[in-house]
Amino acid sequence: MNCTPIVRHSLTIGGAVFLWLNLQLMKKYKSFYVI
Secondary structure, eight states: OOOOOHHHHHHHHHHHHHHHHHHHHHHHHHHHOOO
């Protein structure tokens, strides 16, 4: 049970990084689509 909070925390960080990467990708794609 001691490992669960750490795993959950790393999963949350992973989700945040994934969302950030998606945002960056969408920004690039949108700017590319505009041009």
